[in-house]
Amino acid sequence: MSSSKHHLTEFLNSLYPLSSKTEELISQHSYTITLKKGAFLFKPGMDHRTLYFLVKGVVRGYRKFKGEEITTWLNEEQEMITSISNIGLEQECDEYIQTLTECELIGIAADMVEFLFANCPEIPVITKLLLEDNYRGAEERAFISRIPSAEDKFFRFVEKHPGLINRIPLKYSASYLGMRLETLCRIRSKRILTT
Amino acid sequence: MSSSKHHLTEFLNSLYPLSSKTEELISQHSYTITLKKGAFLFKPGMDHRTLYFLVKGVVRGYRKFKGEEITTWLNEEQEMITSISNIGLEQECDEYIQTLTECELIGIAADMVEFLFANCPEIPVITKLLLEDNYRGAEERAFISRIPSAEDKFFRFVEKHPGLINRIPLKYSASYLGMRLETLCRIRSKRILTT
Structure with missing residues (x-):
């Protein structure tokens, strides 16, 4: 083997x-x-x-x-x-x-x-x-994209996939979360500044 | 039976x-x-x-x-x-x-x-x-909510589920599509006027 x-x-x-x-x-x-x-x-x-x-x-x-x-x-x-x-x-x-x-x-x-x-x-x-x-995972993907606030989406993403956001280009995380790249960058910077 | x-x-x-x-x-x-x-x-x-x-x-x-x-x-x-x-x-x-x-x-x-x-x-x-x-269906739900334009979301929804929008209160279709009720009402009225 x-x-x-x-x-x-x-x-x-x-x-x-x-x-x-x-x-x-x-x-x-x-x-x-x-x-x-x-x-x-x-x-x-x-x-x-x-x-x-x-x-x-x-x-x-x-x-x-x-x-x-x-x-x-x-x-x-x-x-x-x-x-x-x-x-x-x-x-x-x-x-x-x-x-x-x-x-x-x-x-x-x-x-x-x-x-x-x-x-x-x-x-x-x-x-x-x-x-x-995988069906549960797809349901989570259907859910997270429908959360109205971009900040709430971001926090849920980081909670569900700790570390993932740092492994890949931000544009893909933004697309996954259904938000503009600038929005994700703004939320992320704010979070880094406050933690 | x-x-x-x-x-x-x-x-x-x-x-x-x-x-x-x-x-x-x-x-x-x-x-x-x-x-x-x-x-x-x-x-x-x-x-x-x-x-x-x-x-x-x-x-x-x-x-x-x-x-x-x-x-x-x-x-x-x-x-x-x-x-x-x-x-x-x-x-x-x-x-x-x-x-x-x-x-x-x-x-x-x-x-x-x-x-x-x-x-x-x-x-x-x-x-x-x-x-x-059902997994394919959940993937579609994950996809449709990430389509950037509200009009495109609406048209895909109507294409995938013909008639459904007329069977249920619009607020649930709006929530499903991840858009505000007013946005859905506006798109729907426009569509009715142009068809």
Whole structure:
């Protein structure tokens, strides 16, 4: 087994115990990749039938709307990653997934995930846990963007993702929070001055 | 079987074929309820361990933030409904689920859903399909609120949910879209005048 591929099986094992047979299948059929900052894990037209586990780094999901990039999600370590707006569907989507730092990931083909789902009894349980966790995360993203005050959005973001704001360019955090970059800069400076 | 309980098994069958044993179990352990407009299907402190299928009506999910109600989702017929921010968790959450019209629903206890998941091979497949569908919906809710222009938000909302805006008080659509009621009224009047 590759030295870093165990990160994925360790993560899955922490959710629900894997049999040694399932663990072996996952190790055999997954692969590690390292991507430089600014690389695309996915963009329209690319094969989206892969599921990734983010071992190290930060990744953002965004879509273009009238030429403007709208960041809908930001993920750090220990998260499963795939395009969301077409998850479970064969159809193309207009989502982009871009690394915001150098990233180390473990990939596994969607066909293999389907095979595991149908043949390893732990995988449906783990799939449910992961989808529920990600669904809760998406609900939080839907909530935070609707908080009326920009300051309140900022404080909730910092509370939910401590440190993330310092790992990535502020423009992406601003887009994620649905506020102008200048607004975020103003709130952040004020906070630094008062703490 | 009750005359309306078949709506749930029909819906599930349209996703993936149910065995007659599973269908029977679901029918035996589900129940229909009719709620008046403005009733609470769920609010903090109430038992959240129930999954509902919305046969008829419109329901909204909201949370209170600094005294203000923030609508994060709106569902019409043919949707599964439960509190999202604690889905899969035992913990309480601050979500409210309120009927916006008279509603007819079919309820099934989460413990029963768990039993079905562990004992009926179709249920993990259906659970995955439903969670993926709802995850895509939550991603759309995260996206629409981040569209910078209020007009663009409005048009996307009307495109994605034709007719919904006419079924519910405008203040809830405004909250869902993350804009002031006056802004929504202005855009809507303009649209009525130009079409």
